[in-house]
Amino acid sequence: MKRTFIGLASGLALLMAGCHGTGTQGTGATGSDEWPYYGHDRQEQRFSPVDLINRSTVGKLGLTWSAEVDSDRGQEATPLMVDGVVYVSTAWSLVYAFDAATGKQRWVYDPKTPHDSLISACCDAINRGVAVQGGKVYVGTLDGRLVAIDAKSGKLAWQVNTLEGAPSTMRYTITGAPRVVKDKIAIGNGGAEMGARGFVTAYDAASGKLAWRFYLTPNPDGKPDGAASDDVLKAKAYQSWGDGEWRRSGGGGTAWDAMTYDPEANLFYIGAGNGGPFDYQVRSGGKGDNLFLSSIVAVDPDTGKYRWHYQTTPSDSWDYTATQQIMTATLKIDGQPRDVLMQAPKNGYFYVLDRKTGKLLSAKPFAPVTWSTGIDMKTGRPNFVPNVHYQNGPAVLQPGPFGAHSWQAMSFSPRTGLVYIPVQFTTGAYQKLDKFQHRPVGQNAGITIPEFPEDQLPQILAATTGQLLAWDPVAQKARWSVPKRWFVNGGTLATAGDLVFQGDMDGVLSAYDAYDGKPLWSFKAGQSIIAPPISYRINGEQYIAVMAGFGGAGALVGKIVPNQPRSNGRLMVFKLGGTATLPKAPAVEQAPIDVAGLSSTGNADLGMAEYDRTCGVCHGANASVSYTADLRRSGALHDPALWKSVVIDGVLKDQGMVAFDKILTPQDAENIRAYVIRQAKKGAAAQGVAGKK
Template sequence: MLFLSRRAALTAVSIVALSLAGCTSGPAPENKTDVADIGPAGWLAQLADGSDGRDWPAFGRTYGEQHYSPLDQVNAETVKRLGLAWSFDLPAGNPATGPIEIDGVIYFASGYSVARALDVRTGKLLWSYDPKAPEAAGHKLRQGWGSRGIAYWNGKVYIGTQDGRLIAIDAKTGKPVWSTMTMGKDDLRFISGPPRAFDGMVVIGNGGADEAAIRGYATAYDAETGQQKWRFYTVPGNPADGFENKAMEMAAETWSGDWWKYGGGGTVWNAITYDKESDTIYLGTGNGSPWNRKIRSEGKGDNLFLCSIVAVNAKTGAYKWHYQINPGESWDYNAAMDMQLADLSIDGKPRKVLMTAPKNGFFYVIDRTNGKLISAKPFVTTTWAKSIDLKTGRPVEEPNIRYEDGPVTFKPSPAGAHSWTPMAFSPKHGLVYIPAIDLQVTYDDTGITRENWKRKPGMALDYGVNANVQPSPGAKVLSYLVAWDPVTQKEAWRLPTPGHFNGGVMATGGGLVFQGHPDSSFTAYDAKTGGTLWNFDAKAPVVAPPITYSVDGKQYVTVIAGMGTSAGLFGPLLQQFGIDYRAQSRRVLTFVLDGKATLPAKVPYKPQAVDDPDFKPNAAAAKAGEDIFNVRCAVCHGGGAIAGGTAPDLRTSGAILSPEAITSIVQDGALVPNGMPRFEELSAEDRENIRQYLRTRSDDLRKGRP
């Protein structure tokens, strides 16, 4: 995560780059599954990549995380008849989350992991369960935005919460079955990524390495009881305490200094994939903590297993192999973006592969049986490395890319060439469809040394390097939908998409690719050509990944509309779309052929500065307040105090007129249940300086200044 100076924020953006019942019987799927594993209705068989697509029982539909369904009732010819079947309004909170569907019931967790079940046929709410995560989170509430997804296993749905719990819920009743804490109560970690369920277990990671001294890990639990089965740490701890396994002993040889005091990083905050055939779990790991390797590891070593794909035994968590995307990570180029499994013919030979498009801009095809790199090519403009050496698997880096000789500017940015919104792979067309981002970054650690850097307490954003993210000069297109051939490593087609951040992708057997956008469009494209075949005005931004499934012989498409998670942090780049935290709609939208439902008109929004007749400029106080805001508040309220829909735009808030109101909110925690954390350590002077900064930004808005 990173934030810019006010000047940079006004021309670009301050961001977080992060950098979460049985079914009806039907025809036997083509994929063969042991009868003992199928269960009475076959829900387990739906998790196989070759299944018939009747349900969507996992975040990526299947174990292989392809975000593909073979259903073809909605196709290139019929999609023009696709209409809204029903909508379901949601309260304020994060709606950018991936739902699942089993046996005619949609399950999802929005806001701070509030789980709900809806009837597909009617849109009726069947139950809801609120874990009250904000109230339990304490300082963990200061980062993260709630759940990005949900999991299912044998009649139970699973949610991870901001405060670190993994909770199993009865899918029929909505009542909790068990709950376990996946981290220390006072650890400065949080959960935002979706759990994954497999083979009677549930696995979950966590985030927090951008803000605290975190050592990454993933943990597997018994799906029926919540008992811990195994835990795999992704970076080594203090050698004096001994190593958990040979993998950690090996990894420690790639670190220098007293790295464990800095945490190390490598959190498994998003990407987890299960390979049933080899009984392997693949973990996608995050950036270093802090980002700057000069601080955390004396500027030395590969720092395993940062920014890596790590394969472990699914039953025991024992290390199998790893492939490191960015050795010696120094840029938040984490490898936590979705990883998809496929069987491809490469050079005339069948290969079992893992495919991923991480933040660094290269598309990787890796042999998933042994971790050997097959190919890697850039799918966006990349200027940090010339190429990836296929013999060593290592990037051929450009000079000064580690900012050892002063500031350096390159692409992509730590916002990623690809963020958490998932890509999709169509086995029918042999293409991967990637929601790509095109921004640049300038890194500069001038004046920051291992000796003088000290992490700010209380989950503040502090990377050990200044990072300024912005569009390239003169750039008019900041994001794309890229269709990529993983065999030839060539682009099939590319479409510009609105804004800098585009939504999760789904591909179907009907020859369609579905994707939403921050301008409120939800679109179906021709999978072969990229031509637009259907478009729906969702009356709200759409960044969540869509799903499709079949009930009573009808194919449905569901997506959740509304701005949330890291997508909403680029306030300056989103203001053209008029997205407001308070005014925007958040809805579950479900479509079917010949659907006739409609949505209320969207109320146009333009931010209006709060009336502040007593305002008096104070540049020194405003600058002091801006410095605090950038490391404490901008993560939700946006760079330059220009919000993008994830949290209220404070330039328009009456609370900034009253010292008492600010104290009640910031110090006393009056809005904790709404997701606004306490910052009790801030002094009265700090709070007043923040208030002066926000009043100054409100005055800028009032007078038309950027």
């Protein structure tokens, strides 16, 4: 069976000193002691104005307390600190509350998220954070609820089903953090790859009563939804879509991460996601820009009514979402202060817009970009390269679906005028399917999914790296960079101590000089850090806090991220003079892959294609990572009947392994087993283990 290599992104398809002092803080800033919002302040700059930990003192930074959570899944959350309490969400949407100075646990709330909801998630059972407002803590759950928790007691205050009104045939999850919007709480969702139509809903923070809803793509049946977005969708968006699969799937556009409330402009900015399916020809007949896919949309925070939009990637066919962090600031441009919005989305361009009007002010690539030759400043549109929509054969493009920058937070220092971006160097080769068929379970990305060719791995590994990049948003150029071994790393934190903090996939939290990138301090966490740090101050002491825990989308792609041993996630908190130590991690020795006697009557080539469509979203590319369960080591692999009972009959449903009887036949399951056996034998050969050929 013919396969196509799509570079670094198979998991998701299933799935440089100078010019300082150009920025100002603006009135959207919050108090210096707390970290009350997802991005610290309303501007989402992730800048701490506390400077006790600085270039001179950071060498004395040490761990002061840590707390283990109850899941070994990916940990991506930004902690919040309000009134001396740290609130943090973990995998499966749990919320913990700790004394911010001592680490004493005050409470933990478990929303009892059904584990079978994982089947609708593109990238692990992660959760990126909570919101705090009016004595309540708010969290979105993987199965689509918005839950309000009493901040003092940890008891349920109220909860709503945010998916009410959405077609039951569409498959949604929530992994992003809610946002406080005046007296409301706003939440989006994910699921574009699965077959979903994106929207954002705002609820009264006190009662949970629906305030407004904004859909990011038109209603597939052409009827009004009774939502704030109806007028603009009819006037602008509907005409930008042709006929195609979107009339079944909703087209995508899910708002799974970026949302920013701007009190100065009285606007709420929403980052809209990729198209579903990816292939523009399948999704929309190859016609139209497909609004509001991969767009920044500004709405009225009181009513949800449309104000303006800017589409970063018209006719998106590459998973180039605009769901990455939306940051506001006041920059000096052409000698005059200008209120701007900044974003570095997946497509590799750094955008600066007028945040009141949406006018494009500048756009330059911050990473290698080959899908376009630049942005036309008159129209704001990209200049596409030939065959960019891969209808005349495969198109090898940079970046790939993982993007040049994903959800991992960037930060901005008003002191240096620089934005600190966790950059990803990725490539993707896109190829259309011979025939697309919508599936009720599993991926509906609509492109071929590859197996990594072993002979290309050296080149792939050499090219698949990361970078901490200091970017000048006024000059639109790099000021300095620090190379990273792996392409997936943690978000960043900038501080008034002229430091930049970032964790990485190797499990090291580091502090760098914000002006030149010189490394000044590091701490070995013992497990990967993909979450962003925060800072707060209590009783005259400054703290740095960060979650550690391997997982997320990057863990789905074997050999281009480390295949880390599983261990429960942990919140780590540091201060000057801290002397605590982490508990010693238990030794993890993985048994050799046992392939003795393994055989199958199935077709491994057919199984490879079905594995990619059905299994890879949880078990990783090439069946070669132990992200959830390493299928090459599964006991069920040795017994065809047991394998069928798991895959078809769902005997492990309570553990999240749902039944696939509605989309797979017993022969499909056996074909998948044949493919996994083939991968197991490859793995055993690499370990020097003899097995049946």
